[in-house]
Amino acid sequence: MPGTNLTREEARQRATLLTVDSYEIDLDLTGAQEGGTYRSVTTVRFDVAEGGGESFIDLVAPTVHEVTLNGDALDPAEVFQDSRIALPGLLPGRNILRVAADCAYTNTGEGLHRFVDPVDDQAYLYTQFEVPDARRVFASFEQPDLKATFQFTVKAPEGWTVVSNSPTPEPKDNVWEFEPTPRISSYITALIVGPYHSVHSVYEKDGQSVPLGIYCRPSLAEHLDADAIFEVTRQGFDWFQEKFDYRYPFKKYDQLFVPEFNAGAMENAGAVTIRDQYVFRSKVTDAAYEVRAATILHELAHMWFGDLVTMEWWNDLWLNESFATYAEAACQADAPGSKWPHSWTTFANQMKTWAYRQDQLPSTHPIMADISDLDDVLVNFDGITYAKGASVLKQLVAYVGEDAFFRGVQAYFKRHAFGNTRLSDLLGALEETSGRDLKTWSKAWLETAGINVLRPEIETDADGVITSFAIRQEAPALPAGAKGEPTLRPHRIAIGAYDLDGDGKLVRGDRVELDVDGELTAVPQLVGKPRPAVLLLNDDDLSYAKVRLDEQSLAVVTEHLGDFTESLPRALCWASAWDMTRDAELATRDYLSLVLSGIGKESDIGVVQSLHRQVKLAIDQYAAPTAREALLTRWTEATLAHLRAAEAGSDHQLAWARAFAATARTPEQLDLLDALLDGTQTIEGLAVDTELRWAFVQRLAAVGRFGGSEIAAEYERDKTAAGERHAATARAARPTEAAKAEAWESVVESDKLPNAVQEAVIAGFVQTDQRELLAAYTERYFEALKGVWESRSHEMAQQIAVGLYPAVQVSQETLDRTDAWLAAAEPNAALRRLVSESRSGIERALKAQAADAAAAE
8 A cells, every 4th residue: 555654744844845836637537437547647836945955746656657857857767656756856946847647546435536336337436635645646745735726637538527626617529627726735626527417506695606516426316405405505605604704715616425435525625525325315314414414514614714724734633623513513503594503402412422432532632633644644533623622612612702703713714815824823813802812721622631520519408598509620530541631621611500390391590601610610609599400510511521410410300301491401411321321320221211211202303313322332332241131122122112102204203213123133023124124014104215124124134034135135126336335234244154254355355345335344244243253253353454454545444443343342351352462563553543442442341331230239
């Protein structure tokens, strides 16, 4: 696997020497239908600082035919090695470099990805360049602070469409010549090429006119709800342009739903690529539409924060991603006409849960991570970079005030448009508009790792009047192996006082907002007031901290969690209960009881679906092994009861059908899945459509009811790319030694599978109720891992390293074997981090299992 690991110091030296002016990139993709390689010719104009020197340009290519520097031909065999072309003898002033090479199509979702749709047998291409993969398509100075203009010329097969960052021109003889882009970084350039279907519109306001496009494969066109996507996009344009006081900075805005995409989406300037699973083929819940809308808004926010103004180096990646994550939720919450004004509930329920989990791993790191090279950043697209950072930005908004925050952001965009910045540039702008000194805040929140816990300490008199109220802040020890020291931080929080009304609903009667700092903070505002039923710290979710309830509040919440009239306090209490379960403070059996007592009253479908996932994880991993089957039986019976009781055709009905399918186990339950598939039984309102059919088929395969013939028959009904992935999952899920051996060989011993199919096979291979069958693969995993890491691309290797780790083998033996491998294999930092994170999951599960067993005694 070629790929020299660019270091921060090398990038700094190169940026000191070079100023890049322009790229002209000429690609011949006429052979894309057949695959293989394609011709790439790059001409780069750049200036060299006084004194000249030597440097290098990045390129990953099977063959380099020509390297010409300032008219002098260099021998490719001498100057091209690994992923670098050496550039000796650079002259002060303007230099011109021309590189002609054969580059390769990929099936890994990196570089120029090629996919053939089984429906029409046509090839579809798209680029994915973040972090260092523009170099797979054209020679480039692959670092974010060497911005330039990019002018693409692409020759494509007849009848195809070519989309890039600049407006799409009329082709001449199947050649598409795009105008140069503004000055942008190489990683947000893009090409999307193929016989794509498209729908077009325009965003118009106050004399501004921005062409809008939505693209997908023709086989998905019947499912493309373009009007809904355009509606969210326009809301985002309105809200961001008002809040940022800066017009959209590019000439058009296309959103392209592309196949086999590794992430959710990518913020290529003016040409956003989005995973095409967001073109829903079957009924999904409103939560799925909300997540898609959040993704659309996230990428649109990046057009300003990331594309217009870009980080100097990858240690500020968090600021790009955290800002876009904060902005997506804020827009959904506040934009006029938004369908998801409860977006902060979703944020608390999903994003913060992800952040809290990540922040308790041995790899926890400050939000402003120390990124010394590309290997560091490739594994840093994590819950801290996105979710903790966004949570802390929300805290910052509360700290400086929303108006001052956005005034600072406006000044930042105007001051640094089309340039590169560091964190200090943004904080400086915010200090100017808010009058706050943010250096102490930044040090406490951005430069330290770990999470705080807030606990109330309450005393009352005989009449139930509060005589003392304080908040104790804890800074738990960081996980073993993590760098840094526990840190107490300043928090801006609200405290909600809730009482039961005449209808048995928990209603907030009082709210106090204050600064919490240090180990103990008094709350005199509540002293002398009657003690309410529930006192909820961090109400409105302003800060980033784990919250615990006092004994009385916990007792009320345990009985009435579903009775909060608002969704956000419910989500905060659900999150606290989940934290306690993961931290072995609440037994799995008690968490299950809590969920079963309150989930029937939970109206937020996103929260319901999260609870489904968390209950299954808790039972599979955190329950005492001797109790697991009984808890699974209890849970599955409850899912079926809720399925039958749910409103016909509702989102809740669909969610419960999926939850039931995930753990159906008795002959009668499996008979029902089978009967729902063949239509001999129905549940009123439940449409057993394509995606739900596959959920049923995969469960029946995993328990041995369905074999190869039944899976093949289902694939015949759905001979699409999605059907191919679902069938691969089902085949790998079968509980036989032959099925596991076949799946393992296709992923580990062969490198032929494309990224999305490999991911599907791994998902089927790992079944929590097949622990004994999978036990033999623990040793095989450790024997193969280092070779896989060294021979595959980053995305493919990471899928295997994380996905096939023996996470279902919760035992001391698994910990010991992991430790032995870490000591003997000497993996690089990125692989060590991934394995250590997986190991910590075993360690946490063992503690939780012990707590669950103790609760039964």
